[in-house]
Amino acid sequence: MPLFMDRHDIPKEITAEHVAKMHQEDLKVEHLYGCRGITYWCDDQKHHAFCLIEAPNKEALQKMHNAAHGDFPHSIIEVDENLVASFLGRIEDPENVDNASIPIIDDSAFRAIMLIETNNFLNRAEANQLSVFTQKFHRSVMNTLKKYNGTIVRQNDCTYLVSFESVSNAVFAALKLQSNIKFVTPKIDMGSRKVNIAIGSGTPVTTKDGLFEEVIAFTTRMCEVVKSEIVLSNEVHHLFSIENRAFQLDKKVVRVLTPKEEQFLTVLMDHIEAIWKSPNIKVEDLSLKLGYSKSQLNRKLKALTNTSPNNFVRDVKLNRSLSLFQKQLNNISEVAFEVGFNSPAYFTKCFHEKFGISPSKYTQQHIF
Structure with missing residues (x-):
């Protein structure tokens, strides 16, 4: 049933x-x-x-x-x-329920949700480096999450989706993971070892269909779009600050979104989700749809992603191409057209510029 x-x-x-x-x-x-x-x-x-x-x-x-x-x-x-x-953490009544005539369960379903992405490193790593990094990084992740009571919900070689009862534990785990990264593979160039972490928070059932779907979707957008090692939603930062009033987060490592930035990110990505496959996305049309002038859009996007609107749209397309390659359903030319590039050769050039590896080499080492 x-x-x-x-x-x-x-x-x-x-x-x-x-x-x-x-x-x-x-x-x-x-x-x-x-x-x-x-x-x-x-x-x-x-x-x-x-x-x-x-x-x-x-x-x-x-x-x-x-x-x-x-x-x-x-x-x-x-x-x-x-x-x-x-x-x-459970699918039945908790063990410590009050033994009164009417058992009272006072147990919140509110959770901090962390997304860890290692794509920037993995997409351009040589096969032998990939194996070393994956093994060592996984051990580091597992040890850190155990220490801070995080539960892995889903994982693969590139991502971890983690649930925490405590917002403070989630933030301290993220800080620990980022500080550990330089020790995971010390012989590999530090510039190649990039791990992005985002933490959002919410409840399991909203208007979206799927368990914690709303917070997962927003946390994914923070992780993939916002330029920072660690990104916190405004709510996560507020709750963390209440619980740790004397602790100061390093602004060079941690980016906290303002409510206006969260709203902009949501409106931006809702629109991008609808049009990203189009080969003819113009900045003028994008700014008009979002209700900003070209200069306003450029300024807001630069502050959030450290890139221009044109490069941002291109990066979205390139990131989506990775998912198509993972599904092993298309060849390089088909993927190029599917994500809205008019030329497979230009797609290959952009792919190499972003990930430091050609599409053909990427599929040989990491897919097939």
Whole structure:
């Protein structure tokens, strides 16, 4: 039977005890709708509750809640059991639940989400260097995440997606990872050993379909777009500052986005996602669509990415070409046209300039 997670935005006057009673009411009627309430998360400080329920479909889940207490979920998504466990650490009631007549679960589903990307190094490394770097860096990542209680949700040779209960642990882990990088492969040029880390935060169910999908999407954009070794969302920095008032982050290493920069990044990438395959993207059209003059767009993009609008669009296309190569579905000419280059030769030239390796050599060493 499918597994769902729903979100309830609870009023300020509703406490964890109220939510516990509502959960008990669900359990009384769940059999009438073919459902099985497994567990829930409640954060009465942030005013959210999330239920994990087996149900035939979303409609049955909604009817069960309505019959039990009338509190209609604000959003429902289908979830994977393993992902829930990776992100949130459990798929059943926690062991330390109060042994009262009505067990009260006061357990937040809010998480700091970290993305680690090593693409800049891996895409241009020789095969033997790649193997050495990957092995040593993986050991460094695993040791650091263990120390700071981070849980790997997904990983491959280039990326790690990590969940943290503690924002402070996430930030300190990022600082440790970046400080360790120079010791991972000391014989390889430091300029080649680039690791980008971004940390966002959020809850598992929003208006987007997918567990933590909204924060993952935004954190990915921060990691891939913003020019910095470590990028923090404004919310992550705010929470970290509250917990560590005496600690000063190094601005040369850590970039904190302002709310206006976050809004600009979201609007920019939403539009780029819709047009990046086009071979004729003009800066004039881009600035008009985003509501900025050419000079304003250039200034904002330069501050965020340290590149011009034309180069930014080109880099997006080149980064997307890597995904196509990874899927092994296209040859070099087909990939060039697919990502919006009019000439395979020009694509090859740009690819080499960005990654320090030709597309053919890249596919030989890292794909085929």
